[in-house]
Amino acid sequence: MDNHFETGLEFLRQKLLLMASRAETAVNDSVQALMQRNYDLAMKVRADDDIIDQFEMEIDEMALQLLTKAPLAGNLRLVTVAMKVSQNLERIGDEATKIAKRACDLSQEPPVKLVLDLPRLAGLAVAMVKDALDAFVQRDSRAARAIVPRDREVDALNREMQAALTQHMVEHPETIPRCLHWIVAAKSLERIADHAKNIAEEVVYLCEAQDIRHLLKKPAPASRSID
Amino acid sequence: MSNPHMESQADHRIALAVRGLSIFFGSHAVLKNVTLDIAARSVTAIIGPSGCGKSTFLRAINRMHELNPGARMEGQVRLFGEDIYARGVEPVVVRRRVGMVFQKSNPFPTMTIAGNITVGLRLNGVRDKRILAERTEESLRMAALWDEVKNRLHAPAISLSGGQQQRLCIARALAVQPEVLLMDEPASALDPQATQKIEDLIVELKKDYTIVIVTHNMQQAARASDFTAFFYLGELAEFGPTTKIFTNPAQKRTEDYVTGRFG
Amino acid sequence: MTATNHRWRKAKNVLMQALALVCAVLVILPLLLVFFHLLSQGASSINWAFFTQLPKPVGEVGGGMANAIVGTFILMALASLLGVPVGVLGGIFLSEYPHRRLNRWIRFTADVVNGVPSITWGMVVYGLVVVPMKGFSTLAGAVVLGLMMIPLIMRTTEEVLQLVPIGYREAALALGIAQWRMIAQIVVRTAMKGIVTGVLLALARVAGETAPLLFTAFGNLYWTHRLTEPIAALPLQIFNYAISPYDDWHRQAWAGALILIFLVSVINLGVRVLTRDRFSRTVPQILIPGHHVATNVQPPHGITS
Numbered sequence: 001m002d003n004h005f006e007t008g009l010e011f012l013r014q015k016l017l018l019m020a021s022r023a024e025t026a027v028n029d030s031v032q033a034l035m036q037r038n039y040d041l042a043m044k045v046r047a048d049d050d051i052i053d054q055f056e057m058e059i060d061e062m063a064l065q066l067l068t069k070a071p072l073a074g075n076l077r078l079v080t081v082a083m084k085v086s087q088n089l090e091r092i093g094d095e096a097t098k099i100a101k102r103a104c105d106l107s108q109e110p111p112v113k114l115v116l117d118l119p120r121l122a123g124l125a126v127a128m129v130k131d132a133l134d135a136f137v138q139r140d141s142r143a144a145r146a147i148v149p150r151d152r153e154v155d156a157l158n159r160e161m162q163a164a165l166t167q168h169m170v171e172h173p174e175t176i177p178r179c180l181h182w183i184v185a186a187k188s189l190e191r192i193a194d195h196a197k198n199i200a201e202e203v204v205y206l207c208e209a210q211d212i213r214h215l216l217k218k219p220a221p222a223s224r225s226i227d
Numbered sequence: 228m229s230n231p232h233m234e235s236q237a238d239h240r241i242a243l244a245v246r247g248l249s250i251f252f253g254s255h256a257v258l259k260n261v262t263l264d265i266a267a268r269s270v271t272a273i274i275g276p277s278g279c280g281k282s283t284f285l286r287a288i289n290r291m292h293e294l295n296p297g298a299r300m301e302g303q304v305r306l307f308g309e310d311i312y313a314r315g316v317e318p319v320v321v322r323r324r325v326g327m328v329f330q331k332s333n334p335f336p337t338m339t340i341a342g343n344i345t346v347g348l349r350l351n352g353v354r355d356k357r358i359l360a361e362r363t364e365e366s367l368r369m370a371a372l373w374d375e376v377k378n379r380l381h382a383p384a385i386s387l388s389g390g391q392q393q394r395l396c397i398a399r400a401l402a403v404q405p406e407v408l409l410m411d412e413p414a415s416a417l418d419p420q421a422t423q424k425i426e427d428l429i430v431e432l433k434k435d436y437t438i439v440i441v442t443h444n445m446q447q448a449a450r451a452s453d454f455t456a457f458f459y460l461g462e463l464a465e466f467g468p469t470t471k472i473f474t475n476p477a478q479k480r481t482e483d484y485v486t487g488r489f490g
Numbered sequence: 491m492t493a494t495n496h497r498w499r500k501a502k503n504v505l506m507q508a509l510a511l512v513c514a515v516l517v518i519l520p521l522l523l524v525f526f527h528l529l530s531q532g533a534s535s536i537n538w539a540f541f542t543q544l545p546k547p548v549g550e551v552g553g554g555m556a557n558a559i560v561g562t563f564i565l566m567a568l569a570s571l572l573g574v575p576v577g578v579l580g581g582i583f584l585s586e587y588p589h590r591r592l593n594r595w596i597r598f599t600a601d602v603v604n605g606v607p608s609i610t611w612g613m614v615v616y617g618l619v620v621v622p623m624k625g626f627s628t629l630a631g632a633v634v635l636g637l638m639m640i641p642l643i644m645r646t647t648e649e650v651l652q653l654v655p656i657g658y659r660e661a662a663l664a665l666g667i668a669q670w671r672m673i674a675q676i677v678v679r680t681a682m683k684g685i686v687t688g689v690l691l692a693l694a695r696v697a698g699e700t701a702p703l704l705f706t707a708f709g710n711l712y713w714t715h716r717l718t719e720p721i722a723a724l725p726l727q728i729f730n731y732a733i734s735p736y737d738d739w740h741r742q743a744w745a746g747a748l749i750l751i752f753l754v755s756v757i758n759l760g761v762r763v764l765t766r767d768r769f770s771r772t773v774p775q776i777l778i779p780g781h782h783v784a785t786n787v788q789p790p791h792g793i794t795s
Contacts, residue, residue: 003487070446072473072485209475291664296589323666333657337679347665350675396661403665 390421568632573639581647631707646688
């Protein structure tokens, strides 16, 4: 006889993977629309964001239902990780939509004459998302751990870009609106990388039951209970 | 509360030290080489599939397995440092320090509520009515039953509901002031409300007693215990803090059992 | 499922019910016949004289069975002194200390002995008690009845104790109560009604025994004052009167039989009263596999009244 609970868990996993593939597609499409000044593609990304939002709600509801059946051990971790990952995927979807909006605006205006390494930034972010989702599918904890430090590189690249754009805006004030769009797009890519890192951290928790979040920050004083 | 045994709980951190315990019924080994430490003033849950030896393990702690003819044991069990199987140690004495509550509540039918509580004392020679009355109230309060029965202490014990009867049995066991309380699936015959009361009671009691509870209900173990021991085919497969066993067990068979893949 | 099929099944049902009723009536009928016959024959002879007077000499009309009635009571009381302690303690031993090979032999012997004809008992006690004492006596009568009670009481006590759920024993032992105290104060107390039932049933059985008393108590036309003297008993008296040629004695024999059956009925009624299921049950009803639970204590099989 089938274990109905296990079936439910498998449904949850599948749904999460579907959502993940949509989010990944949204990121890829929004970056492409931005680079190729493709107005229609950008509009498509914006329209499809609703679907990603819907996925998040469905996954949360499924997870809650599964929690009423009191899962334990690996199953418990899977359900809580699913909720967190879906939240991160939804945010990725939102950031992709923001990029798409900026792509729409930029495509209506003449291009800015500035050499930007945006493709590399976009490439890094998109790769992080793909690798994090692959690690989730494969339950590969080592691969997930390897993703976490890459966020630093993305942050650095984003800062470089902010600096270059700011410089350009000072020198050529007529490009300010367009540069602001680029700044926002770059920021969204940096955020997407952050969320990919979060997903990787959740994958490590799922596989190893280790919480590796916030490890690289300066240790805070141990919290004391107030009583 | 003057309980000469309670001092030992304060001094020792380990209530029961089990080393290499094996139990044989005839030639069949029911428990194989079990070693673990049960912490004082805590709740330890024993889980495992049927036939894994968890009830036998419980009964080895108060020497009740000896009621089985052909039962034989090897190894050592120390209660606050004292070997309970040493030469010259009477099972009766051990059982006054280690109480037991059973799956099916069994208040003595020919006695009243008060009679049931004091039977352990009376049949061990305590006659002083004042002491008996004090212990009756004390035990019933500890078992969270006092308010419900204080006005009918002389009603027959079997006039209580199932959940109340089980709490009565707990009070009866507490009246002889044991140091350790063993519970063999105490709530499995009860409805959810009564079960909840028993679990709340267990969490309260652990402030003063060491409790070992056998349960087949994983949720109960997760709710009520501090440590969990997973037995499998007569062996101790895994032992650790309850949270760890139920969120991230070290062994695959523990994980499989806890998530319901077998057993 | 056609209509005719249904009607045939209904008819079969009614037929079987009628058959069962007829069989039940057939079972009760002999008992009713006995009662009514005794009543018709003996009721007229029941008077105050019957209960208070001694038998009159042969040929004289009148007199009673006072000494026989009292004698039966005395014999039952004395027999209990022997039968009850030995029987109950034996039953306790068989039930509570069960894991010995000896037990199997004791049980076997008890069952065999239960089937020994009562006249054989009489002869045995004749050889063992009457001959050394050089005479029939109350003592001999009490001994034979007591000996007959022992295996009955032992087996019913054992069976009744076995019905006490093992949970009570375990609970008592787990409290650190010593085994013998547990047996006396918990197990036996719980089974007390059943034990008393067994004793009463054994009494009802031996109250009507005639053959063994022929060789031991022998009977007495007067009051008995010492244990070493023969004693009158109802069954004996009935027997002697019935085989006599005197009509008056026949009449009194009927009356005696009526009294005897009344006595036995009262004992059985007492058993029923004791074992009735009152609104507050004496034994809990929750069933868990592996635990033996009794709702009320019924007289075990093999014991007829």
